[in-house]
Amino acid sequence: MNTAVLPGNPLWTRESFRSRPGRMAGIVLVLVLRYFFGFFFLVAGINKLRGGWLWSDALRVIFTDRLAEVEPETVGGWFLENIGIPMYVPIAWVVTIVELVVPVCLFLGVATRVGGALAVWLMVMFAFGGYYDASLIALWGIAALFVIFPTGHWLGMDRKLHQQNPSSPWFR
Amino acid sequence: MSLEAIHRPAARRGLVGRVAGAVAACLVLAGCTQEFSNEGLLIPVNPLCTVCDDFIRCEAEPAGSGTTLYHLDHKSFLAQVLTIFEYPLRPFRQRTEDERPLKIYPPGAKAAEQPPGAVALTDLVAHRIAVPGGWIDQATGAWHNEDGSLKGACTLLPVAEGRQFVRDLRTPPAQ
Numbered sequence: 022m023n024t025a026v027l028p029g030n031p032l033w034t035r036e037s038f039r040s041r042p043g044r045m046a047g048i049v050l051v052l053v054l055r056y057f058f059g060f061f062f063l064v065a066g067i068n069k070l071r072g073g074w075l076w077s078d079a080l081r082v083i084f085t086d087r088l089a090e091v092e093p094e095t096v097g098g099w100f101l102e103n104i105g106i107p108m109y110v111p112i113a114w115v116v117t118i119v120e121l122v123v124p125v126c127l128f129l130g131v132a133t134r135v136g137g138a139l140a141v142w143l144m145v146m147f148a149f150g151g152y153y154d155a156s157l158i159a160l161w162g163i164a165a166l167f168v169i170f171p172t173g174h175w176l177g178m179d180r181k182l183h184q185q186n187p188s189s190p191w192f193r
Numbered sequence: 194m195s196l197e198a199i200h201r202p203a204a205r206r207g208l209v210g211r212v213a214g215a216v217a218a219c220l221v222l223a224g225c226t227q228e229f230s231n232e233g234l235l236i237p238v239n240p241l242c243t244v245c246d247d248f249i250r251c252e253a254e255p256a257g258s259g260t261t262l263y264h265l266d267h268k269s270f271l272a273q274v275l276t277i278f279e280y281p282l283r284p285f286r287q288r289t290e291d292e293r294p295l296k297i298y299p300p301g302a303k304a305a306e307q308p309p310g311a312v313a314l315t316d317l318v319a320h321r322i323a324v325p326g327g328w329i330d331q332a333t334g335a336w337h338n339e340d341g342s343l344k345g346a347c348t349l350l351p352v353a354e355g356r357q358f359v360r361d362l363r364t365p366p367a368q
Contacts, residue, residue, distance in 0.1 A: 061281045090245055090352050154243040155273035 032175055048175050051166050058163050059127030062140065066120030074113040081109040087151055097151025105150055119143045127167065130177010132191045137167030235334040236349045238315055238322065240291035243268040243276055247293075248355025249322070249329065251336045251347040259300030262358060263324055263347075265313045266294040291315040295324065303362055 038045045072079050084105045091098045105112060119139050126136025141164045144157050166172070171193065173179025183192040231237030238247050247265040267273075272292075279288070295313040296305035314323040320331040327338045329347050336345040350358065 057281070061277070064281050064284070090242075092356075093353075154268075154276075155270045156243070156275075156277045159274050159277055 030176070030180065051170060051172055052176055054163050055127050055130075055133075055167055055172055058140070058160075058167070059124040061160075062120050062127070063124035066117060066124065069113070069117040069120060074117050078109065080113040080116075081106060084109055091151045095151070096149060097153070100150050116143065130173035130175075130179050131182065133173030133177060133179055134168050134171070134193060135191060137164050140164040141168065231331075234320060234331045236322070236329060236331040236347060238265060238291075238293075238331070238349075240288065240315060240317055241276075243273040246352055246355065248350040248352065248358065249347050250350050250355075250358070251329070251345050253300075253336075253345040254343060261300060262298035262355070262362075263313065263322075263329075264296040264298070264305065264355065264359065265322075266296055268293060289316070289318050291317060297325070298359065298362060305359075 032048070069075075074080050084101050088098065088101045088106070091101065093102075120143070123136045123140045123143075126132050126139075141161055144160055144164065147153070148157055171179065173192065174183065179192045183189070186192060231239070236249060239245060244267045245265075246267070249263040249265070251261045251263065253259045253261070268276075291314075293313045293315070294307075295311045296307050297311065298305055308325060311325055315321070315331075316323070322329040322331060327336060327344055329336055334347045335343060336347045338344050
């Protein structure tokens with residue numbers, strides 16, 4: 022009898038759910054978080070496009086407004102004044118592109134660990150840039166799950182691509 | 194060829210199709226999201242900012258009868274974390290209110306008063322900020338009592354000026 026829940030992946034069998042329900046519940050939870058996180062980044066990326074970040078000085082205006090809000094002697098104040106505002110164009114491109122690449126990785130389960138690492142890196146940069154708040158702690162924790170666990174092997178293209186390219190670090 | 198092998202491409206196409214459909218739906222929904230607008234407001238307060246300080250100085254009428262400073266403080270740790278869920282829900286559910294912890298510096302005070310549960314509740318539709326005992330019209334800066342009668346006028350201080358205002362209150366005058 023074929024018990025596969027999802028064809029082609031031995032993880033998704035009724036037997037897996039029956040024999041190790043706790044593990045499978047954890048896997049499903051992490052996968053739900055992966056799609057939620059991907060949606061979160063997708064909305065953020067689309068908002069950057071809609072806000073004209075790539076072809077206007079929208080980010081310079083945002084940084085300038087933020088500089089007026091943060092304490093000048095903080096790391097965020099220094100970053101905004103010396104790096105953020107002078108280099109707003111490349112920063113706008115990097116932020117927008119990463120926010121659009123990460124959801125592709127997470128939705129399709131391709132280079133998932135790389136996508137998770139990119140998300141962690143971007144959010145660390147946000148904190149340095151004067152945009153730290155407690156939500157970043159939770160988001161770092163969620164994104165770290167996609168770096169630690171092989172979620173693209175559980176559901177996504179990484180499993181197949183890793184079989185085809187076992188030495189490639191992209192699909193581990 | 195096994196039955197499973199025949200069905201596998203169709204299943205995969207179905208999965209890819211569902212993911213593509215979900216992404217397309219997200220794109221459409223995100224494209225429809227309404228942005229908050231503070232345009233034209235005399236007292237703009239960003240409802241998306243969780244770690245902002247906003248200082249509103251209100252002068253009671255008649256002039257010279259006292260200045261009250263309202264400090265709209267950072268949101269609580271939990272409120273900051275919960276914005277994670279609020280952000281992707283924006284395409285589906287538009288917020289109409291925003292709540293911030295509030296510190297009040299009444300006339301002559303040397304320290305902030307923070308009555309239990311004191312909050313500044315911003316009505317994002319009517320552009321009003323409810324504070325204990327009244328409300329502030331964000332469009333005109335008018336300061337009203339709870340019954341709607343005029344109490345005075347308010348202005349939004351630049352953040353640096355607001356922080357300095359608070360420091361000056363706390364600093365004892367030089368002898």
